[in-house]
Amino acid sequence: MTHTFTCDRAANAVSFISTEILSHRLIARDTWQLTVSAPELARRTVPGQFFMVRLAQCNDPLIGRALALYDVSRNAVGERDAISVVYVVKGKFTQSLSRRSLGDKVEIWGPLGNPFSTLATDRLVLVAGGVGITPMLTLASAALGKESYGEPVAPSGYAKRVTLCYGARTAEYLAGLDQFEARGVDVRVATEDGSMGHRGRVTEVLEELLQQSNNSVRVACCGPEPMMEGVGKVAAKYGVPCEVSLETPMACGIGICFTCVAKIRQEDGEWDYRRTCLEGPVFPADKVVW
């Protein structure tokens, strides 16, 4: 075991706000896009980072949930002033949240975690499974230079082309396809039942794409763990760098509870439990011990 402690939180202030819901809409089956007023978070957050979201003044559900940045919107004069997150209704928290409407308060703190890398590439392939689609919209926008994020502004326009490989159970669970297409993303879909696109796994779509590709490619992935493990293996087979954004359950999001640990391979080759909220959620796929 090695013992590196990495945390630059002191240099990276977290803002905590109580804010109003600006828009709350169903964008796919059981899947909601929540938009809140948050000018500072809208300016500072970069693709791959996340927030903790909690129902204001509520003891049950008590704990916040980690939700990734989905989109940033601008006001009438073009300033970034609101953020969106996406969630699937699954348990007590998401059920309660889905019943909140315009003007209701939520508490949000962030921006949290480390973003996806912004290295130049001919083609950036985004692989998403289910609600793992969330971090991909801003990532695609930044990579294609359609939008810039962060303060100071993070690099953008670093990929010549972006392809999204998106897997879901059925077509009705696919969220935001039109938003990706509107930003110039080449979208390829896989559904388990074949109700849209390739019938089967998204890893099969990825493999076909990598087989045909002879330019420089990078992969960014988010979804259920078995899928991310599979994507990591396919990427390794074709010698393509791959980053995964882990969705480990979190309680605080800020590194104080040690809930969200994942087995991460250290420099000496051994694994150690590392906090996903501080050292991730984005990791190189080959560092994760699945």
Added chain:
Amino acid sequence: MKTPMSASQPAPKDALTNESISLQVQLGRLKLKNPVLVASGTFGYAKEMAGLIDLPKLGGILPKTITHHARPGNAPWRTVETSAGLLNAIGLDNDGIDYFIENHWPYLKGTGADIIVSIAGKSHEDFIVLAERLSPLGLFAIELNVSCPNVSGGIDFGTDPVACHRVVSGVRNVIDCPIITKLTPNVTSIAEIAKAAHEAGTDAVTCINTVLGMAIDWRRQRPLLANTVGGLSGPAIKPIALRCVYQVASKVAVPIIGVGGIATIDDAMEFFVAGASAIQIGTANYYDPLVSIRLIEALPSAIRTLGASGLSEVIGTLKSPGSVAVKK
């Protein structure tokens, strides 16, 4: 007939201002600038919170418990949310005393905050070795975690008064700083354990560590925690913590630090009235990270509500239930 106001009556509440209210408290040899501490295991190593909180404003910071040797901690899932509570079995994930002294201590010392180092041992000797290693650092205070429910053997020192007495007196022999002993509620009589710690020379006791519990996914017929059982914290355990503070305060003359579900100024005041001289904020740090500073700011006004001029006039002022209607 009403008696007219006499000059000997205390000054009316209006004469006190928030600025004139003293928040300083003394617990044995331990002197706190204010009574709001953050509980061990719920504040990382403080560095994680530096971007959110002005650390020296806190009454004290208890970093995550340190053990003699590094421990990887338990497998995930390590926490599960329950009704108004959080069940955890982190398993004292830490890099051991040597790593702590080399890597965390310089930062902690440099924050300017009062740091209370929490230690846990699997054996009596572990506690002594840890205290010996920490002694040259000139600690503000040390907290003995004799009550972690997630470590095999860890809880014995908190449930057996003889073992508890021996650990506290052993540590006292090797370190000069004030000692706090953190007690478990998972005993028949917490006052009995508090008494043993007090007689062994602890400056204060912390009441309480988490309450042993479990959560089950019946469809999969499995426990939700990888460790099967864990410690419950959060608002769900506040009544248990208050009861423990009250029982220790009634039976033992040891200063008490109350902890368990504190998240609002009302929660905090209930603990002071029950007999706590200070409080620790635990799980609330996770879901309301600025809570500790907010409580410190709210305290003077709450103390004035009781007509007191300082926190010390509020501690342990619980009255008897008063008149109760009796059914004939």
